[in-house]
């Protein structure tokens with residue numbers, strides 16, 4: 001079973017990554033940052049966690065306001081560094097523990113947290129700034145991550161209590177993962193700062209100290225603060241500190257603080273801290289029982305669905321496996337992409353880096369083969385619309401029937417349709 005070996009808290013200000021990239025460890029201005037992170041580096045060196053669960057917010061880099069989510073969990077196998085303007089940092093991609101991500105996602109959803117899930121997205125300084133000072137690269141990272149991006153920028157956002165509750169559910173989610181791996185939870189953000197408006201440059205070191213104290217000893221008190229109180233006490237952008245409560249919720253009620261530091265060089269109170277669990281309230285046997293029950297609870301919604309003939313739930317596993325081909329078919333919603341596809345489909349397969357198997361499924365219009373491979377139906381109807389095939393043709397083909405045989409099963413056999421708004425409706429002519 002997976003074990004949570006502790007929680008790390010630290011700021012994620014871009015200054016950290018900036019100092020790391022420019023080797024500023026001996027520069028008196030930056031030295032305290034490195035010194036404050038050193039105990040965490042030592043702790044990680046000693047504990048060697050397999051996975052870091054990274055809690056951070058994206059700074060409108062990979063997630064824009066065309067679709068803004070509260071809790072976005074990465075399910076990918078790899079995450080590159082995002083370009084935030086001026087080119088991406090020269091830092092290699094970090095591996096993602098996709099199986100653990102999928103398990104955590106399923107567990108949190110079973111516990112009624114409506115998560116969103118992402119793949120194929122680079123991560124910005126919220127994740128990579130702390131990661132690059134915490135972990136070794138030689139040249140590749142010595143750890144895998146599971147990233148959780150919290151939407152704290154466009155209100156309404158989750159409140160402190162919701163973050164804490166998510167953390168409590170996260171504990172079950174991680175501990176019920178069946179493999180023997182160790183996980184450290186890294187909460188990032190804060191402390192006090194404000195970067196916009198006439199209040200830019202606001203800090204409150206007294207509040208920062210008080211927050212650190214409460215965080216360790218009385219986190220529930222912090223869950224009772226309203227967002228406006230966080231803004232007043234710690235600055236508008238400093239209110240992101242509620243993300244720390246996700247980590248705190250995933251630890252035992254009482255924790256052992258191994259390390260804490262605080263340094264305010266410029267705009268943001270940079271804190272670092274390590275907490276370990278002090279959990280003696282439940283026997284190992286009882287814990288295992290409880291986690292076995294939780295695994296059953298996680299599986300209960302979809303239990304048996306795989307035995308229903310001709311039914312293929314579109315799971316994270318399918319979505320990850322078939323991401324490239326789904327992405328290719330989704331790209332056909334743009335006129336220039338479908339023009340390219342219709343003019344030279346083989347070239348468009350190569351450009352999309354489809355495997356030969358994927359290209360062949362599309363080439364042969366193997367509708368049921370695509371479904372079995374992991375293509376979601378709604379990409380099939382897009383492809384149908386592009387090449388002039390009705391939805392009914394696709395349904396019939398998936399059932400292994402002729403169009404006429406399938407139509408005979410409908411109350412209105414003559415109904416033929418597709419999602420094509422206009423353009424290629426050639427099936428109208430053949431029918």
Ligand code: FE
Pocket residue numbers: 012057059126189190240
């Ligand atoms: Fe931030």
